[in-house]
Amino acid sequence: MRRSGQRPVRADQRGLSSSTQLAVVFPLLMLLTLGIVQAGLWLHARNVAQRAATSAVDVARGSYGTAGEGEQRARDLAAAAGLTDVVVHVDRGPQRVTASVTAHATLVLDLGLGTVDETASAPRERVSNP
Template sequence: MPGRRPRLPGAADQRGLSSSTQLALVLPLLMLLTLGVVEAGLWLHARNVAQRAATAAVDVARGSYGTAGDGEARARDLAAGAGLTDVSVHVDRGPQQVTARVSAHATLLLDLGLGTVEETASGPRERVSVP
């Protein structure tokens, strides 16, 4: 090729320097993105577990022979068994409706204040009636 100069042996390749610089900038960003995806997955899992615990508490407490204490115990066992810590459960068993609120702390790799999850579930109270 007419406009190209021959490369001398031992001459530094400028493309290698810019490539390594790009890698040094992009690699931490990719690692941060991966950490963000893992954190989001852990947080969503904790929310799903808390929601399922609240639903289970309502299911137990709304039955004819269920109590608020039974619902709270079920929710606490379910949440603690799935890895949540500092689990707090409150079940309100009113005359028409049962409501459960579960608050817990999720175990995250990098807790930025999003570790506390709180979910609520409610349902109608079942009553035995004579036909």
């Protein structure tokens, strides 16, 4: 009812405003959460690939180590940690041993960042007579 000289009573608009804000903010929060999870998976994959390359170098650089043993160690380590399509190359030269690991990480949204490539290098151990 309206009294003379007064404005009409309006319905409370806060409910509509609150739900509109939620409709805008909720997808942004979900996108942020997805981005954090995606970054964590990618960083974990890089760490695993680096550790696999380092492990391959550690095996192959020993006096009795071979490039094949290093490659196998790196493949096993990367596969156990969830990387797929693992390609390992170990170069055992006369002075240095270098290993490179290329693999594919399983991501929530693969935006072309799923491939990781890491390299490790160290001097080769040599046994000498005292």
